[in-house]
Amino acid sequence: RLGEMSEPEKKDNIPDEAAGTGKEKGIPNGGNPSKTKEVSDFDLAAIYVSDAQYNRNIHFDTSAQAVRLYLLYNHWLPKVLLYFFILVDLSLAIFEDPAVVPLPTWATMLVELLCLLVFTIRLVHYAKVIPRDKFWKDPKNICIIAILLTLIDMIIYGALKATDYYAVRWSRVLRPLLLVNVTEGRQLRRAFRSIRNALPEIFYVFLLFMFSVLIFSLMALKLLGKRGLKTTDGSPYFTDYLEIVFDLYVLVTTANSPDVMMPAYNSSFLFTLFFILYIFINTYIFMSAFLAVVFNNYKKYLKEEVRQLVRAKRHKMVRAFAVLQESREEGRGPVVTHANWNQVVRLVQPSISNPHRELLWNVCDDKNQGFIGKLAFVQLADLLNIEVITLKSRPHPLQSLCPAFYLSGPSRLLCRLVQHRGFVIVYDLIILVNAVFIGLDEENPMIANSEWVFLALYLFRNTLLGQQRQSVFLNTSSCPVVAGGYTSRQILDIVFILRVLRLIRVVDSIGRFRTIINTLIRIGPAILTFGQLILVIYYVFAMVGMELFKGKNNFNNIASSFILLVELTVVNQCSGFATVTHMSARIFFVLFHILVVIVIINIFVSFVLEAFYVEYSVDKGDLQTALERKIEELELAVAQEKLEDNLVNAMETSDNDLGTGQSPTANKPALMFKIASKRYRTVDAFLQRMFEADLDPEDFAENNDPEAQASGSFANPTFNSM
């Protein structure tokens, strides 16, 4: 057990941020552990824990000033400002030529300068936080180059425009780089890395695929070129080799499927076999091969990344422990006291409620010793990532107003009735009937008035349950119809959509569907990452496309460019676009297809495949189980049937009030906890769980070994002696 702790620290492949910081900073209080902790110590420890919790890998300076700057750097306000200015910078394309809303060049240039200034300030801030030599080695500082290039381009462009020359704002393609490389774009950078890693394998399959396309094109040329066939518009059919290659490439996307083979089909029935064979090999086999290669690579590299992430996280926690530790008698390892622990947790997560914090302490300090060892401390970052719902036990309004009536026989019967499963089912049916009514013609007065009935039914239910906020969502969606009258089409549209969403509640209440829905929800954060990725690529392609094809085609402004690119992604509709038979349009189309359809969509599908696999096969994490056990031990658990962990509850209210009154006789504690086990706060936490089963067990060995934890007997972390 003693050896296990220090083993991973000796490894060479520790992420260099983690290894680096350990070396250069003098660990405060490492030598004199009995000294009272200072405020800056807690700040430092809190930063380590917070970095571990959110998997930030910034190796900041540990001087008191740098720590304060780093706290500011991680504050939400500068982050939001940064994202705002990135958004402004990106949306400048709306106002630049070819513009959706034309603005004078000086206006957009001025705004862009402002954006660049903000980015520079952020970068300077970052440079102050981390050690100087680290800063210059950081690959993220490609941003500096992007900013400089943009400045140069702006000067050139301004000068050329002033002298009425033709000028191209080529630096606009660099803008998404900022989105990728600001330090918050971690998920996005990871996605790019996993694309880069998969590229060599994809490349080899792609070469084979192109070889197959070329061979088939050659066959098509020999089989069909000499027959003097004509296409529907009278031009010769399949006589030019490069034309055939392009046509067959597009056939892989099935965009020109029936048209391209029609002349051959009209000539002889048997040629269809050629095209069917082609589609089968190149569309089905090769496209599956692409998916397979991407899937394998994605899994392999992501697993390695997550492993490093876990290792880095533990390093940070060990460092935080070193800051907070106090030594005990000879021969026993250092510990962290309850008070210090409390202070750090409060700093890390100011919003955490006292009971929730105490619960976490109870999980860590399993033996009620008043202090915890290193192993127990290390798991704090993961514990903080487990979302715990705190439920305030609040009496039914009627119970406080008129307790005699509330506790009477009929009232109790009513309570039991309301608690019954049938009650839920009845209301689900009511929602379904309501949905049918929504679908019917609303001009009909009978149906329009029926909405009143449904509203009354929902209000009745809420009164019975004593819920006030829980169904705000449901009610607002009904109210405007009744109150506002048919004034504005737009408001009504939104209201209708909200009313329809009510139906999701019904589906989510069916257990069979919940696994699937939960998986889909889990994929949520990752979808945002992929959304950014797509945005970056669309932006670059839109910029290039607008320069190449503006005026000729659908690339008339940024909005229509984006819509065209969506079309290309979804339907591969190169028709109407590739009618610009110019070579550049074709190359543009093929490049876009390769990048988006072959690479990115396949990575997305891989992610979904893996997520479903995890949902179907992996059990709950050990730490979650421990937390749940502790909650049950302390008798703070919420009975499962009282609050179902379903989608709509999460949608409707941010902090759940338990509609008590359901069990007026039971003597429940005032606060109850529940783990929102299926939800993850961060993408990293989800990723970590995705690969948990495959991860090197030693990466977790320390965190989960209660025996070693209890005895508190491990050596000092090796980085102390480094």
Added chain:
Amino acid sequence: RLGEMSEPEKKDNIPDEAAGTGKEKGIPNGGNPSKTKEVSDFDLAAIYVSDAQYNRNIHFDTSAQAVRLYLLYNHWLPKVLLYFFILVDLSLAIFEDPAVVPLPTWATMLVELLCLLVFTIRLVHYAKVIPRDKFWKDPKNICIIAILLTLIDMIIYGALKATDYYAVRWSRVLRPLLLVNVTEGRQLRRAFRSIRNALPEIFYVFLLFMFSVLIFSLMALKLLGKRGLKTTDGSPYFTDYLEIVFDLYVLVTTANSPDVMMPAYNSSFLFTLFFILYIFINTYIFMSAFLAVVFNNYKKYLKEEVRQLVRAKRHKMVRAFAVLQESREEGRGPVVTHANWNQVVRLVQPSISNPHRELLWNVCDDKNQGFIGKLAFVQLADLLNIEVITLKSRPHPLQSLCPAFYLSGPSRLLCRLVQHRGFVIVYDLIILVNAVFIGLDEENPMIANSEWVFLALYLFRNTLLGQQRQSVFLNTSSCPVVAGGYTSRQILDIVFILRVLRLIRVVDSIGRFRTIINTLIRIGPAILTFGQLILVIYYVFAMVGMELFKGKNNFNNIASSFILLVELTVVNQCSGFATVTHMSARIFFVLFHILVVIVIINIFVSFVLEAFYVEYSVDKGDLQTALERKIEELELAVAQEKLEDNLVNAMETSDNDLGTGQSPTANKPALMFKIASKRYRTVDAFLQRMFEADLDPEDFAENNDPEAQASGSFANPTFNSM
């Protein structure tokens, strides 16, 4: 070790064929092992081994007569006849109304009767082979019902036609059932089983998916229905709920993608977001979810099936061992002698060469004892499935004709030159140049004549290597161009295709691509299974489609029906088909889409994914390694660089002659072996290998434990006492 052997036998989930037969047959010679074996014993043992090798799960009677009938049943001639008549039966659709080639009704009916007779004979034969009570429980005998129903239908149809009533040959949809249920359609039945197993999960995802489509349709109705928008042909846009549902369903297939959203897009730019969101959720997320669910289920159930297959195989081998075994002195397990083993192997695989058989014996009898124990015997079925290439060491023709010249200095230099890597590369380049020439205009006399040069170069190479048959393929592909003159377009077409295929040789010689190509080749047999599956489903849909839509649409005959269905599969081109706005056409389209695109294509993709995963991650099987080690031990191995295990070698010649003369000094044995490690003889062997890594280790424990094998110390198989 003792316990391990009998453990799997006790399990309850042993396939009942295997368990059943053990019970009912009195195991011959089990009690009196010293008796000389009779011919029928060897027949029986050979059948068991052969059944194990090809994973046939027929529990035949063990009486001498039934064994002889069973041998006939497995003979290739009746099998080929059966397949021929199935093909005839299926292709009757070409001649039946609506016909491609019309034939009178009595003619097709007569042929169908003949087919039914053949099927009945085959069934009777099957009934004679297996025990009576087993026959009636066999689910495959749904064939009998199919035959009876067909007969009834034919009588009704004939009677109605004779009295000039309208009649439908509804039993034609039953025809593919025969293809599925003849005993040889094992792979196909397995594919159907895996579809059936995946169905419940797919169903739940499908319900959610339909729910999402319905919700979006409702939103579309509310958002767009009241705006008075018109489609391009002037009809009202998005006003009818069911119309919207169908349109949005088709949008998932992206078949009507730009058209369906155009009116909304023209009305307001923002509605595009609605459609993009819809496509994103329903096309990308849900289609990925379908793939994920199918993939997980496929893996899970196939793994279970293969596990049972392996267990059944071992049971058969144990039974064969029981037939052949001879007891030794007290306390040591029974064995099989070399002579008996030889006789059985010869019966199982008459085509096996003596050296190959001796090699296998050497692998089994590792210690040269002259007999083998049960463990060593059991692995025979797997050994027979490993394809071993026997290479005859044949001297260069020149060496025998004129040895003095052949062994002279310049000749030796030439030999070394030819052996050099550069020589191969030069010839690869020549083939590439040839390919470019093929692509160029062949009317040009210079280019037409250049083919002579290439032919001469190929012949020169073959002379140098002393190969005669190896390049027959290459030469024939060039010859007709030269000899036959431009007589027939058809012949030329084929020749050109063959010449183009020559290029594959070049690609296959590059190591990077070989992994991918090997995986693609491995998938080959499975593709045949999926091809049959698709054929069955197309046939049923074509039959139904022709009855429903004949004359109205593209379902005019079986050929055009098939082409339409291919179109539906590939492009989801319901346009031109679904213009039959009749409800039945839509239901037909949706059903077809669900079955083929959602279920079958996803299963196919799952298979490809798994195959690539295996190729990238799983190593060679243990048994193959043992065989390879033995070959090397016996110094019979072929040096890797002498014969590369590539595609074209396999394509060009069935039994490889090693072009010696390359090393005239070396004293090589006259026969050499090489494992065609990347190829599998049967689909089952491939499947077994696919899941080998995941299989319960105890399924293999017996086969691979050399220690237990050497000591020969295990208990009699438990079924002896059952």
